[in-house]
Amino acid sequence: MSTKYDNFQVVLDYADSIISGEKIASKEIIQACKRFKEDLEREEYDFNPKDAEFVIKIIEKTFVHDKGERLDGTPLRGAPFLLEPWQKFIIYNLLAFFLKGTKIRRYKEAFIFLCRKNGKTRFAAALSWALALLERRSGSSVYIVAAALRQAVQSFDFINFNLREMGEADNFKVLDNNAEHSISGDLGDGFLHIEALAANPDKQDSLNCNIAIADELHAYRTAKQYNIIKEAMKAYTNKLMIGITTAGDNMNSFCYNRLKYCQKILDKTVTDEAYFVFIAKADEDENGNVDYTSAEQHEKANPNYGITIRPDDIMNDALQAQNDPQQRKDFFAKSLNIYTSAMRAYFNIEEFRVSNRQFDWTLEDLAKLKIQWYGGADLSKLHDLTAAALYGRYTYKGREIDITLTHAFFPITVAHQKAEDDNIPLFGWQDDGVLTMSNTPTVSYDDVINWFKSMRDKGFKIKMVGFDKKFGREFFLGMKKAGFKIVDQPQYFYKKSEGFRRIEVKVKNQELYYVGNQAFEYCVQNVRAIEKTDDMIQYEKVDGDGGTSRIDLFDAAVFGAVQMLEDMSRQSTASQWLNS
Structure with missing residues (x-):
């Protein structure tokens, strides 16, 4: 031939x-x-x-x-x-x-x-x-x-x-x-x-x-x-x-x-x-890291290396990226073909994925474990994404692992338009079983309440659920009627900061598990955070209130983490009082 x-x-x-x-x-x-x-x-x-x-x-x-x-x-x-x-x-x-x-x-x-x-x-x-x-x-x-x-x-x-x-x-x-x-x-x-x-x-x-x-x-x-x-x-x-x-x-x-x-x-x-x-891209290790000053990685990412790509020029750009962090993301994307988070995004999603890969529990496995679960809910305004979460901790091989189970809700009447206009993979999430389509013009509170009830029926022991009742008094009352202890949790940044920091630390230590929920990953990538005094942090969507991104599932997980931390604090205070 x-x-x-x-x-x-x-x-x-x-x-x-x-x-x-x-x-x-x-x-x-x-x-x-x-x-x-x-x-x-x-x-x-x-x-x-x-x-x-x-x-x-x-x-x-x-x-x-x-x-x-x-x-x-x-x-x-x-x-x-x-x-x-x-x-x-x-x-x-x-x-x-x-x-x-x-x-x-x-x-x-x-x-x-x-x-x-x-x-x-x-x-x-x-x-x-x-x-x-x-x-x-x-x-x-x-x-x-x-x-x-x-x-x-x-x-x-x-x-x-x-x-x-x-x-x-x-x-x-x-x-x-x-x-x-x-x-x-x-x-x-x-x-x-x-x-x-x-x-x-x-x-x-x-x-x-x-x-x-x-x-x-x-x-x-x-x-x-x-x-x-x-x-x-x-x-x-x-x-x-x-x-x-x-x-x-x-x-x-x-x-x-x-x-x-x-x-x-x-x-x-x-x-x-x-x-x-x-x-054609540079190779990443299991943690998503790239040896970006390596000539070998430069050649892997560039088929025309030594032809239209000048080795000295790309190495010089790599050293600039090493010495000037603001140049790094552009170098990764354009010269190494490595996708990066948006410049304003706070988290590196690969850290979440690496942490998640450390564990392989199914929902059935988690329901059987001796875990006290804390809930959180972030209800949408009318016809938008709504989120619910459970948050708990479990000692595994001598390490304290935080686990969050999140679920999304969306009204089916506007799902096609929003999925297309805002580029949200709603129907993929539905196929994955992490999103419920409400058959109503707005998200039905009953659907969210029923999710918490279904998790309880599966064996999840839910101690309390945090929610800001001024964003949905009907939901607040419905949850109480369903037998849940629901705690009014105002959305003050200094309250949410503690839950945010908890998740951040656990991810860094590879001690956070979220069952590979892609909807949760989507929301994590849209978080923009601003450091405040006294190690406080205030977060929002990367594109602001008028943008098309969503962070609701991450927000719900933060609510759950806050409830867990506050309950841990109450238990510690009570224990100290009894032993004094």
Whole structure:
């Protein structure tokens, strides 16, 4: 096969060098190469690189660089746009595997995760052009979509530049104005249309395409911005949706969740045969830490290390990040492809996850343990997220472990709109069993009361529940009627500060367990805190009262922690009095 297809041996050598460790690469790229080698042997797929070779040769024979320099300072403008082995590896995977005995390509979707300055925008543009030519007989329509039109237009401009360099601009209809950025042409045996768009789902219901490249996914605010483009492909068999991005700083975003899903594909914990994944990032240890001053980690995160990425420059940036903490998060996201919490977020969510992984109790296990539970509730205003929590402590292997069980509530009548507008995975939480949809226009207090009752029925011994009664006197009275001891707990920051600090310390000591509740993790990542005098702390949502983030489950856990601490204090005082 290598004699017939010029680039097959290049791709095979690349995969082998990654797997053997001869070439440094991230854990995820090693997994992708192993997947490729395994796929070559699988009987359910035919391997035919003809289309992949066509695309590679079209790019290398028709495209040139529009700007840039080699590492030695030689100008690149006008030089042939030659693909690196990792780029050919991606193209081979996307285009060379077919369902056995058919012309149907295996991969319908791709996730390409690259640091900045690895040439991803121009690679995306060149790929768009070559794929449009490949699929011309089907009347190819290619969309290059970004959260901001300006980003998509960068790829469009690169294609337009190359049309002029080829002397082909007059043979295509090129629209490049405030209303439209598109290239169309009749090629005799087919037709192509390439258009740059902003990811605006409100204006894209009538789109129809067979290929789309969603650039800078980390900037997409909602999943709908991606999905509406994907929906535009349903009329085609050999459709291809490519997401290409760098890491961001919103760990509640569509892009971050897509990253985690794609990592599961490579880990083989989920199966998705139609999804190709290429993730270049620095490796993290089990605690989420990265050796960010290591040249080896720099190379793992950057496939173009030593090509477009200057080793000395990235090491200098790493040392600046070491000496100037405010530079660190941006360096992690843009140069190492490591997702970080938002700059204003107080907690590092990875610390919570590491702490949670120390334990594996189920709800059934916890109900049987000798634990005194303390409740907390944070009721929403009308139609928003409501949260309830239980908080307790348990001595395990000589350590005092804090455990919080949280549950969310949301009115089903506005759930779809809020999930979409505010990018909250409400229905995923419902599927996980950590959210109850109230079948009413607002959250039903009865649903929250019934959750506490159901936990009590399962065996959880609930001593008291803290709640600020001015935010729901009906709930307060309903809980008392259900037989719970409910304590009025005003939301003064100096009262909540103690519960906040308790959770913070327990997380640092890897002594907090929350049963892996993703809704709780979501809320933790949205907490912004302000240090006050006397070690007090005041916290709120990262985007303020008018924002779209939520912290309700964390808030409810804090209420429970406060009740536990105050009861511990009362017991200690009583014990001292009796023994005096």
